[in-house]
Amino acid sequence: MPEAVYLLGAFTSFLCAVLLLRGYAAGKRKLLLWSGLCFAGLGISNGITFIDLILLPQVDLYSYRLAATAISIALLLYGLIWTSQ
Amino acid sequence: MAESDQEQRRVDQFILEKIDSVSHLEALLLLWNSRPKQWSPEELARRLYVETKMARGLLADLQRSDLIVGASSSNESYCYESRSEEKDQLIELVDATYRFQVVKISNLIHSKGSSAVRDFARAFRFTKKEQE
Amino acid sequence: MTRVQAFLLGITVMMSTTAGVFFLKFWRSTRDVLFLAFAAFFLLEAVDRTTLFIFARDNEGNPWVYFIRLLASLAILAAILKKNYGGGRHRTL
Numbered sequence: 001m002p003e004a005v006y007l008l009g010a011f012t013s014f015l016c017a018v019l020l021l022r023g024y025a026a027g028k029r030k031l032l033l034w035s036g037l038c039f040a041g042l043g044i045s046n047g048i049t050f051i052d053l054i055l056l057p058q059v060d061l062y063s064y065r066l067a068a069t070a071i072s073i074a075l076l077l078y079g080l081i082w083t084s085q
Numbered sequence: 086m087a088e089s090d091q092e093q094r095r096v097d098q099f100i101l102e103k104i105d106s107v108s109h110l111e112a113l114l115l116l117w118n119s120r121p122k123q124w125s126p127e128e129l130a131r132r133l134y135v136e137t138k139m140a141r142g143l144l145a146d147l148q149r150s151d152l153i154v155g156a157s158s159s160n161e162s163y164c165y166e167s168r169s170e171e172k173d174q175l176i177e178l179v180d181a182t183y184r185f186q187v188v189k190i191s192n193l194i195h196s197k198g199s200s201a202v203r204d205f206a207r208a209f210r211f212t213k214k215e216q217e
Numbered sequence: 218m219t220r221v222q223a224f225l226l227g228i229t230v231m232m233s234t235t236a237g238v239f240f241l242k243f244w245r246s247t248r249d250v251l252f253l254a255f256a257a258f259f260l261l262e263a264v265d266r267t268t269l270f271i272f273a274r275d276n277e278g279n280p281w282v283y284f285i286r287l288l289a290s291l292a293i294l295a296a297i298l299k300k301n302y303g304g305g306r307h308r309t310l
Contacts, residue, residue, distance in 0.1 A: 005283040005290075012290040015297070016209075023208030027149060031201040032208055066225040073232040073259075080239045083201045202243045206251055211301045 006050040013043035034079025041072025096182045099175060100193055103150050105200040107191050108135065112143045114183065116153055116165040117176050123162040218270075226270060233263040254296035258289040 020036030023029065045068035052061035104110050111133060116124060124132075130140035144163045147153045154166045167173050183190050218226075237259035244252035265285045 002283050005287045009286055009290045012293050016293065019211075019297075020205070020208050023204065027204060029201055029204045031205055035205065063219070063222055063225070066222055066229065070225050070229045070232070073229060073236060076236055077232050077239075080236060083199075199246075202247060202252075205243075206247060206249050206300075209251060209297050209300055 003050065003054050006046050006054070010043045010046035010050065013039045013046060017043060029083075031079050031083040034075050034083075038072045038076035038079070041068055041075065045069045045072060092178055093182075095175060096179050096190075097193060099179055100190060103152060104194060105146060107194055108133065108139070109143055109146060110179075110183065110190070110194070112140070113147055113152055113165075113176070114180050116147075116163065117180060120165040120167065123156045123164045125160065125162050223270075226266060230263045230266050230270075233259045233266075237263065249300075251296045251300055254292040257292050261285050261289040 017036050017039035020032045020039060024032035024036055045065050048061055048065045048068060052059065052065060100110070104113070112129060115129070115132060116122075124144070126137050126141035126144055129135075129144060130137040133140065135143075141161070144153070144161075148155055148163060152165075153163050156162045156164045165176075237256045240252045240256035240259065244250070244256060265282060269282060
């Protein structure tokens with residue numbers, strides 16, 4: 001059950017990342033770049049969570065997960081603040 | 086002046102879908118009324134009383150939305166190219182409507198929210214469709 | 218939980234909340250449900266992590282966590298599907 005949730009989370013994040021980055025490639029709209037990178041990062045964070053809790057329970061990757069999430073959302077916030085009026 | 090409700094709706098829909106700001110509309114209508122004259126960003130900037138950089142952005146945006154064409158790639162110049170009667174009719178309608186309803190159309194444009202936000206939403210369409 | 222982890226958790230909650238509020242604003246101006254879904258996603262993230270922190274069960278081994286995460290992900294997926302396959306012919310976004 002938890003495995004499915006983390007994988008679903010990763011899937012959703014990567015899907016959003018792909019759609020947004022594709023949109024950025026088409027129109028060069030900065031907001032799409034930053035939010036796309038954010039969701040890519042969140043997808044990675046979900047992936048690390050999956051690895052941490054399911055695949056390698058003996059290793060603690062909590063700090064890395066948190067760092068990945070924090071950086072991702074920071075990128076998003078940068079995009080949101082600069083590009084929305 | 087828009088003759089009927091349907092025409093009014095076509096104009097509104099066009100504005101909602103394709104026009105990002107009043108400046109974009111003014112630039113488009115300027116190119117339309119002077120067609121097929123070619124404009125450079127500098128010329129447009131002088132005419133619209135904006136900075137050249139902004140004019141360049143307006144022209145690029147209009148081209149990206151497929152409303153005008155880049156006339157030559159060596160020097161930056163753009164013009165309105167008549168490619169379909171339907172499109173011409175629509176722009177003529179928009180032009181006529183805008184002359185008489187400046188305030189209404191300006192409000193419509195401003196009510197849309199930032200174009201960056203709309204592009205964000207649009208990115209989540211799986212396929213790019215022209216109309217709904 | 219180390220101090221670094223607590224710090225990272227704190228700033229993440231703060232940034233998530235802020236992002237959520239931005240998306241609420243976008244929802245209000247565009248009336249596009251997609252933004253509501255994103256707002257829910259980020260606000261739920263923030264609430265989720267805060268609750269975890271308060272109940273001192275970090276490392277996310279808690280069933281409530283998945284449930285809320287699941288809801289948040291499903292909200293976004295549902296909104297995306299609705300945008301592409303849902304009815305309604307007058308959406309211009």
